[in-house]
Amino acid sequence: MTRICLDNITFSYKYFPSISGGLLKSNAGLKSQTALSGVSLEINHGDRVALLGTNGSGKSTLLKIVAGIYRPEQGVVTTVGRVYSFLGRNVGVMPQLSGYDNLTVRGLLMDLPDEEIEQKVQEIIEFTELGDDIHRPVSTYSMGMRARLTFGMLMFIEADIMLIDEGLGAGDQFFLEKARNFINGLLDNSKILLFANHSNQLLRQFCNKALLVDRGKVLAFGEFEPVLHQYNHLKK
Amino acid sequence: MDFFKDIYQGFQRKRLWKKLAVLELKSRFQGAFIGAFWIVLALMIKVGMLSLIYSMVLEKDIKDYVLFLALGLLTWNFISAVIVTSGTIFRKAANFLQQMDLPHSIFVYQNVYREIVSLLMYQLFVLPLLVIIKGWDFVSWVWLWSFLGYLMIIANAFFVSMWLGWLSVRFRDIQSLLASVVMIIFLVTPILWPPPEQFAGSLYFQLNPFYHLLELIRSPILQGVVPVVSWYVSMGLLVFNVLTCGLFYRRVKHRLVLWL
Numbered sequence: 001m002t003r004i005c006l007d008n009i010t011f012s013y014k015y016f017p018s019i020s021g022g023l024l025k026s027n028a029g030l031k032s033q034t035a036l037s038g039v040s041l042e043i044n045h046g047d048r049v050a051l052l053g054t055n056g057s058g059k060s061t062l063l064k065i066v067a068g069i070y071r072p073e074q075g076v077v078t079t080v081g082r083v084y085s086f087l088g089r090n091v092g093v094m095p096q097l098s099g100y101d102n103l104t105v106r107g108l109l110m111d112l113p114d115e116e117i118e119q120k121v122q123e124i125i126e127f128t129e130l131g132d133d134i135h136r137p138v139s140t141y142s143m144g145m146r147a148r149l150t151f152g153m154l155m156f157i158e159a160d161i162m163l164i165d166e167g168l169g170a171g172d173q174f175f176l177e178k179a180r181n182f183i184n185g186l187l188d189n190s191k192i193l194l195f196a197n198h199s200n201q202l203l204r205q206f207c208n209k210a211l212l213v214d215r216g217k218v219l220a221f222g223e224f225e226p227v228l229h230q231y232n233h234l235k236k
Numbered sequence: 237m238d239f240f241k242d243i244y245q246g247f248q249r250k251r252l253w254k255k256l257a258v259l260e261l262k263s264r265f266q267g268a269f270i271g272a273f274w275i276v277l278a279l280m281i282k283v284g285m286l287s288l289i290y291s292m293v294l295e296k297d298i299k300d301y302v303l304f305l306a307l308g309l310l311t312w313n314f315i316s317a318v319i320v321t322s323g324t325i326f327r328k329a330a331n332f333l334q335q336m337d338l339p340h341s342i343f344v345y346q347n348v349y350r351e352i353v354s355l356l357m358y359q360l361f362v363l364p365l366l367v368i369i370k371g372w373d374f375v376s377w378v379w380l381w382s383f384l385g386y387l388m389i390i391a392n393a394f395f396v397s398m399w400l401g402w403l404s405v406r407f408r409d410i411q412s413l414l415a416s417v418v419m420i421i422f423l424v425t426p427i428l429w430p431p432p433e434q435f436a437g438s439l440y441f442q443l444n445p446f447y448h449l450l451e452l453i454r455s456p457i458l459q460g461v462v463p464v465v466s467w468y469v470s471m472g473l474l475v476f477n478v479l480t481c482g483l484f485y486r487r488v489k490h491r492l493v494l495w496l
Contacts (some may be wrong), residue, residue, distance in 0.1 A: 071490035
């Protein structure tokens with residue numbers, strides 16, 4: 001059964017304060033910023049969780065920890081099920097390549113068989129209505145076209161656990177509606193969704209639970225509306 | 237063991253790294269009139285010009301010298317390209333590594349594969365050149381040792397790329413160092429000039445691993461001799477490179493993405 005379990009997770013970023021270096025010791029002046037501290041959570045199948053929190057509260061870090069990209073300094077992450085992570089709006093798009101090549105590379109990253117990639121790419125081209133533009137370098141795309149392509153990449157989903165960070169929300173009104181319908185179709189009870197987005201409307205549409213993170217700690221986790229209410233109060 | 241698993245899993249993703257390498261090559265020559273043929277043409281121009289000048293300066297027979305230079309230069313091109321680009325392997329892959337948990341070796345394969353494609357293209361120039369200058373009689377079974385030599389160089393290139401790649405992400409100084417160090421190695425290694433006979437055994441050459449790597453290729457083809465000492469040195473190098481990667485893998489695996 002699909003499940004995510006975080007047990008007492010602590011994680012911090014190490015960084016150099018502005019321009020440093022030339023100090024003969026490469027980690028001289030290395031600072032540490034705690035991004036998550038003592039986070040424990042259990043998310044079960046069928047949970048579509050909205051990640052709420054102000055900028056820098058630790059939402060993206062949490063997603064990266066669940067995706068296995070970052071390893072926590074303390075604590076244990078357990079995920080049962082295939083994870084698909086889609087983090088950031090333009091991440092993974094190589095502008096010098098055509099939309100088509102970008103989609104193919106995405107399929108290969110997901111390790112799908114060639115025929116399936118080809119089939120998916122054709123579906124995506126049709127869905128995103130990019131037509132012949134798919135063969136142009138992405139650097140020549142308009143913002144809206146980029147958004148469509150990015151959403152197309154999301155359509156490779158073949159996973160039980162979906163982690164999406166700001167993946168949606170661009171593109172024109174008609175496309176957005178189409179995209180929402182697509183996501184809705186994907187979400188059946190066997191899947192877990194962890195979705196970070198600043199549009200309450202989108203979150204309300206997709207999610208049945210919410211997780212409120214603030215300064216690296218979990219403030220609340222439960223039914224969507226009460227937690228959203230708490231988040232709105234936090235902002236005031 | 238995790239390290240070997242990474243290498244195995246990375247290899248399994250060959251469709252991905254081959255595609256990335258080919259796309260990288262294509263985008264490098266995007267818009268160029270003769271495209272990837274520049275790889276060969278650049279080598280031809282280099283060998284042509286340098287042969288004219290250096291055969292005169294060194295008072296060598298141009299036919300012998302051009303072969304010595306071409307073989308040395310193409311092998312060196314491979315070695316130096318791998319070393320210089322290894323500094324950017326993981327930084328270029330940051331987009332992917334920050335998205336999902338992937339074996340590091342995927343990007344090392346990508347880097348080495350791309351340079352192998354260039355290496356194969358170089359042969360389009362050098363093999364006919366050998367036959368044209370020396371005739372068919374010159375071709376010998378001993379040349380197979382040069383082929384094995386390439387495999388040895390490629391194996392070394394793979395592991396060097398990996399640890400140099402890690403090192404350059406962790407210490408930003410390395411990237412700046414690589415280009416200048418490679419230039420110095422080029423000048424002190426017998427590539428443009430054959431080692432003078434009275435100094436052939438000198439420690440300056442014998443202690444230079446790059447000299448031995450080049451001899452793996454040059455010696456069987458030009459002298460028809462298997463360079464035994466150079467083989468020992470290259471195997472030693474390989475062991476060193478594998479051990480270096482293996483020892484640091486566990487420490488680097490989950491930190492790399494934080495350094496990017």
